[in-house]
Amino acid sequence: MAVLRDAARLGIMEPFARWKLRRDLVYTRSLRAKKLANGNGHTNGYANGHVNGNGNGHSNGHTNGAANGHSNGELDTSSQHVLERKEDRDMHRKVLRFAEQAWSVIYYVATWSFGMYVYLNLPATIYDRSPMWSSYPDIPIAGPVKFYYLLQTAFYLHQVLILNAEAKRKDHVQMMTHHVITIALIGASYYSNFTRVGCMLLFLMDWCDIWLPMAWFWMICRVAFRVVMGENAEDERSEDGSEDQTVAAKKDQ
Structure with missing residues (x-):
């Protein structure tokens, strides 16, 4: 089981998610760099023109322009570096979560398909459960049921x-409790020869477990899309931009 999980995650799911998110992130960062460069050029040009227009002199204009360009460059580079590191951490976390949910979908689809085969060979059905108890407790266990x-x-x-x-994880206690109880129920049903009931319940519950990871799948994709498209980054840039304009105004005064 561990080999199958690692093969699916490391060989397929994580590379795919990392490639897709990295491609979108590179595209977003290139757009952000262009917007930032255009914004700095417009602000510095306006500030320098305002200073020269007031007659402060060529030397003062040159000094203020150099100071504004240097301070703005350092501030933009620092905030850009922090933002990129945050985006990389978020992307890595989303890649792991994406791969985990993808493995759950693969597993439950496979086990539900095999459970369908086992269910179709049971003497009882969901709507007619009386044959489930025929000849109990002397019920032979077929090979597919054991598997x-x-x-x-x-x-x-x-x-x-x-x-x-x-x-x-945050839900560590809840998930651990669920898994321990599930293992206990599976073992108890096999020991007491309630395998027909157990197979039917596992078959029904696996169907639900297919859609739960799919819901997480969809939510993770939406959150990851918002992260790589830089919606939070735009808010941070707007705050940084207002700070830059405040600093420039103080220097002009």
Whole structure:
């Protein structure tokens, strides 16, 4: 299970997410650099023209222009560097989250498909459950049922290990409780020979678990799109721009 998970994440999902987000981020940064350069050129040109127009002299205009350009350049470079580091951290976090949810979708689609095969071979159905208890407790366990139980148990045991091995999440206690209870229920149903009921429940719950990661998938894509498109960056630049204009006005005075 761990090999399949790492192969899907490291070989497919993380490279795809990193490539897509990196491409959008590079494009956004290039647009931001152009806007920033145009804004600085307009501000410095207006300030220098205003100083020279008041008759402060060639030397004063040259000094003020150099000072304004130097201070604005340092401020813009520093804020740009901080912003890019924040964007890189956000992108890395979104890539990991994207890959994690993608693995969940792949796993639940595969297990639900196999669960459909097991369900179709059960003597009972969702709407007719009385044959489920025929000849109980002497119910023979078929090979696909044993494999289905083994696969589900291995997955949730692996999830318990992952929760304790990786960085602690906000819902660590809730997820750990869910996995432990699920493992206990799977083991108890197999031991008490309630495998027909267990297979039907696992089949139904896997269908729901397909759509839950898909919902997270969609939300992560929207959040990541907003990050790489620089919506927060525009707010920070507007604040930086107002500070630059205030500094320039004080120097002109």
